Amino acid sequence: MADATWTAVDEYVAGLLAPHDEVLEAALRDSEDAGLPAIQVSPAQGKLLYLLAKSIGAEQILEFGTLGGYSTIWLGRALPAGGRLITLEAEPCNAEVAARNIARAGLVDLVDLRVGPALDRLPQLEAEGAGPFDLTFIDADKIHTPDYFAWALDHSRPGSLIVSDNVVRFGRLADPDSDDPSIPAQRRLHEMLAAEPRVEATTIQTVGAMGYDGFNIALVRA
Numbered sequence: 758m759a760d761a762t763w764t765a766v767d768e769y770v771a772g773l774l775a776p777h778d779e780v781l782e783a784a785l786r787d788s789e790d791a792g793l794p795a796i797q798v799s800p801a802q803g804k805l806l807y808l809l810a811k812s813i814g815a816e817q818i819l820e821f822g823t824l825g826g827y828s829t830i831w832l833g834r835a836l837p838a839g840g841r842l843i844t845l846e847a848e849p850c851n852a853e854v855a856a857r858n859i860a861r862a863g864l865v866d867l868v869d870l871r872v873g874p875a876l877d878r879l880p881q882l883e884a885e886g887a888g889p890f891d892l893t894f895i896d897a898d899k900i901h902t903p904d905y906f907a908w909a910l911d912h913s914r915p916g917s918l919i920v921s922d923n924v925v926r927f928g929r930l931a932d933p934d935s936d937d938p939s940i941p942a943q944r945r946l947h948e949m950l951a952a953e954p955r956v957e958a959t960t961i962q963t964v965g966a967m968g969y970d971g972f973n974i975a976l977v978r979a
């Protein structure tokens with residue numbers, strides 16, 4: 758559960774620094790109306806993804822887990838003309854909502870939405886020679902985070918960023934005996950990162966309207 762103060766601060770910050778325009782509002786409204794769970798990134802986190810993408814001049818972005826396209830819109834807005842964001846979504850119903858939201862955001866030329874379980878879609882991306890990706894955002898089913906990370910790393914370049922969402926899960930990350938099925942995967946991700954000479958990484962805990970969680974950022978070494 759989110760502490761009232763965390764929510765108030767999230768709303769204060771978003772109101773000034775990550776305000777919603779009509780397109781983002783409509784994306785959330787249509788997602789809710791379609792019955793999608795409200796598990797998208799917060800406005801402040803969406804702004805962070807946008808800032809990260811802009812700060813590295815990202816032109817090729819990969820996203821695991823589209824939902825209704827909210828994070829997709831933040832990331833897509835950081836792309837220059839001619840850039841490309843491939844976003845992978847398992848649920849056709851979610852993808853339908855996302856496609857409408859992406860279209861309303863004017864991002865159809867930049868966003869390539871692929872429907873199906875992400876691991877099944879990756880061989881096709883491989884065959885197409887997709888990437889290297891300047892930024893990857895991993896936010897799909899949590900048990901596969903390490904698999905998505907490994908693929909993203911193999912399809913990155915020196916200087917690429919790989920951001921993984923929901924790695925802390927109310928602090929369960931520190932509990933080796935957690936019965937949350939996502940936790941062994943998040944711990945495996947951290948062990949991979951510790952042993953992986955190709956990246957430098959850190960995890961930041963977050964609080965906000967969505968409660969207590971956190972994200973990992975990995976930078977691919979030169």
Ligand code: SAH
Nearest residue numbers: 797798822824827828846847874875897898
């Ligand atoms: N990134 C979104 C939120 C994603 S929620 C945002 O912040 O706006 C997680 C999404 O991952 C859900 O839509 C879910 O359907 C999708 N998902 C679950 N398992 C998946 C899989 N195996 N491959 C691709 N997407 C998956």
Ligand code: DHB
Nearest residue numbers: 796797798896897922923
């Ligand atoms: C869940 C998924 C997310 O990506 C998130 O940011 C928060 C919650 C979930 O599946 O519960």
Ligand code: MG
Nearest residue numbers: 796896922923
């Ligand atoms: Mg998430």
